[in-house]
Amino acid sequence: MFLYLSKLLPLFFYPLGLACVFLLFSLVMLWKRPRIAAMAIALALTILLVSGNAWVSHSLVRSLEWQNLPRAEIPSSEAIVVLGGATKSATPPRPGVDLNEAGDRVIYAAQLYRQKKAPIIILSGGRIDWRGSGSPESGDMATILTSIGIPTEAIVQEPDSLNTHENAVNVQKILAARGIRRVLLVTSAMHMPRSLLIFKRQGIDAIPAPTDFLVSQGEMQELASTPKAAILNFFPDSGNLEQFTSAVKEYIGTVVYRLRGWL
Numbered sequence: 001m002f003l004y005l006s007k008l009l010p011l012f013f014y015p016l017g018l019a020c021v022f023l024l025f026s027l028v029m030l031w032k033r034p035r036i037a038a039m040a041i042a043l044a045l046t047i048l049l050v051s052g053n054a055w056v057s058h059s060l061v062r063s064l065e066w067q068n069l070p071r072a073e074i075p076s077s078e079a080i081v082v083l084g085g086a087t088k089s090a091t092p093p094r095p096g097v098d099l100n101e102a103g104d105r106v107i108y109a110a111q112l113y114r115q116k117k118a119p120i121i122i123l124s125g126g127r128i129d130w131r132g133s134g135s136p137e138s139g140d141m142a143t144i145l146t147s148i149g150i151p152t153e154a155i156v157q158e159p160d161s162l163n164t165h166e167n168a169v170n171v172q173k174i175l176a177a178r179g180i181r182r183v184l185l186v187t188s189a190m191h192m193p194r195s196l197l198i199f200k201r202q203g204i205d206a207i208p209a210p211t212d213f214l215v216s217q218g219e220m221q222e223l224a225s226t227p228k229a230a231i232l233n234f235f236p237d238s239g240n241l242e243q244f245t246s247a248v249k250e251y252i253g254t255v256v257y258r259l260r261g262w263l
Contacts, residue, residue: 084125
């Protein structure tokens with residue numbers, strides 16, 4: 001039940017959900033309290049305008065992603081741990097497993113392995129039942145890795161975790177069984193701050209190896225590269241809204257996990 005509520009309740013605090021709540025409220029109040037309805041509509045519009053413009057969304061994303069910038073030299077470790085959320089199952093009409101927006105983490109793990117940064121890759125991620133059938137995310141990631149030449153014997157799967165806390169708890173059991181103390185933690189840059197705190201709470205010596213950066217130095221500079229760009233970036237865009245929502249999700253997740261004592 002906690003898992004389901006943790007996915008459902010935050011939807012009403014994300015920009016699109018919150019705007020919909022205000023719009024529904026305005027419909028209810030429209031005939032009896034038109035002024036209150038107008039205020040609710042104005043709030044909904046403000047939320048979408050603010051969260052959908054590049055200046056705000058890029059800044060919020062950067063506040064998370066740039067906490068753990070890539071090191072000039074990635075140190076060697078005993079294992080590479082990759083968190084799930086990077087694949088789409090091989091359900092029709094897909095011809096096979098697909099990588100999603102966060103799929104960079106799977107490719108990056110393969111690159112680190114080929115650079116001999118660690119002898120094994122631990123893939124952590126199950127499959128939430130209401131998000132479709134198919135193999136667990138760990139299995140999907142393993143399919144991608146073996147298809148690009150990573151040997152099967154170098155891959156360890158953890159197919160049971162359904163959130164980041166479970167990722168850390170279940171991976172810690174694997175590490176303890178193998179006597180592994182130090183790992184490279186691979187996940188999306190925006191997800192890294194919360195993931196790193198959770199893994200360290202489990203006593204894991206995790207070195208951040210972030211990837212999938214949504215905001216770069218060049219993209220921040222482009223915001224005001226010309227007067228036209230500066231003006232255009234104030235207008236709402238669905239991509240900016242999605243990035244803003246992802247960042248809000250991480251901040252809400254951090255608060256919830258801290259209240260539960262997982263950080």
